[in-house]
Amino acid sequence: MTKRGSAGDPAKDSAGSESEPDRRFATTLARGLSVLRAFRTSDGPLGNQELAERSGLPKSTVSRMTYTLSRLGYLDHLRSIEKYRLGPAVLALGNIARVNLPFLEAAHPIMQALADETGTLIAFTVRDELTMLYAHCWRPRAAATIWLEVGRKIPMHKTASGLAFLASTSEQECSELRRDFVASGEMTAEVFDATVKNARQQLVSLGFTRSIGLWVENINAVAVPFRSHEASQAFAFNCGALNDTLSEQRILEDVGPLLKRRVGELESMMGKTVSF
Numbered sequence: 001m002t003k004r005g006s007a008g009d010p011a012k013d014s015a016g017s018e019s020e021p022d023r024r025f026a027t028t029l030a031r032g033l034s035v036l037r038a039f040r041t042s043d044g045p046l047g048n049q050e051l052a053e054r055s056g057l058p059k060s061t062v063s064r065m066t067y068t069l070s071r072l073g074y075l076d077h078l079r080s081i082e083k084y085r086l087g088p089a090v091l092a093l094g095n096i097a098r099v100n101l102p103f104l105e106a107a108h109p110i111m112q113a114l115a116d117e118t119g120t121l122i123a124f125t126v127r128d129e130l131t132m133l134y135a136h137c138w139r140p141r142a143a144a145t146i147w148l149e150v151g152r153k154i155p156m157h158k159t160a161s162g163l164a165f166l167a168s169t170s171e172q173e174c175s176e177l178r179r180d181f182v183a184s185g186e187m188t189a190e191v192f193d194a195t196v197k198n199a200r201q202q203l204v205s206l207g208f209t210r211s212i213g214l215w216v217e218n219i220n221a222v223a224v225p226f227r228s229h230e231a232s233q234a235f236a237f238n239c240g241a242l243n244d245t246l247s248e249q250r251i252l253e254d255v256g257p258l259l260k261r262r263v264g265e266l267e268s269m270m271g272k273t274v275s276f
Helices: 027-037 048-055 059-071 088-099 103-118 160-167 171-184 189-206 248-269
Strands: 075-078 083-086 121-128 131-138 153-155 209-212 219-226 235-242
Touching: 027 048, 027 059, 048 059, 059 075, 059 083, 103 121, 103 131, 103 235, 103 248, 121 160, 131 160, 153 160, 160 189, 160 209, 160 219, 160 235, 171 189, 189 209, 209 248, 219 248, 235 248
Parallel strands: none
Antiparallel strands: 075 083, 121 131, 121 235, 131 153, 209 219, 219 235
16 A cells, blocks of 8 residues: 655655645644544544554654644643543534535535435545545435445545546646645556546536445445535535445436436525536
């Protein structure tokens, strides 16, 4: 498995050579945020060694970050076991962020009804570096479904929501992602270009993107991008289930068009129709 460079590594161009570092980029801040992003909803408290492994930062750097973040209230230091968990300041930021994205409240009845109707897990996903992050989930009330919790990170280039995000990026956003993927070693420039081309073709021809066992062999998914005037980046709404529940045929004929309509309803409710 390719190990991603730590936050603050020099940017690289599409050929993989080092370019001039961005003088506006605050490396120390990026490293602190990478420590916060290392936590997952299924975690108990984490120690500096675990955080170093997840963030890709040296343990000595993580120790400074966790000390500072705990002093500021973003981490809670459990001294008896020398581990950390997210602190109340993070909760406050999360609540503020939700208030600033009012479409999430409007999305709730629409997406819960869709989850119940299709028997699939519906997720609202956002970009997190080179992955997509499950920020909110709606589960069908009368059926079992796949268990992916809020906070789970999934590959951007191998999932329906990631492909939807890539398909909706601007040329500048796409260029920056291309550089970062190549610098990380996860994809060559040629593979990235082919992935984006495929995602955009799907979005133009179908109105959604799909992943048929691309990330996990027995899981299929379909996604539709969503942009809002309240945020500068695109998001994606995703339907996912085991392949015996969500076949490719069902995606193409039923669930995909249905998800597209529901996202369109949400855009209409928010007074904004978005074209990708």
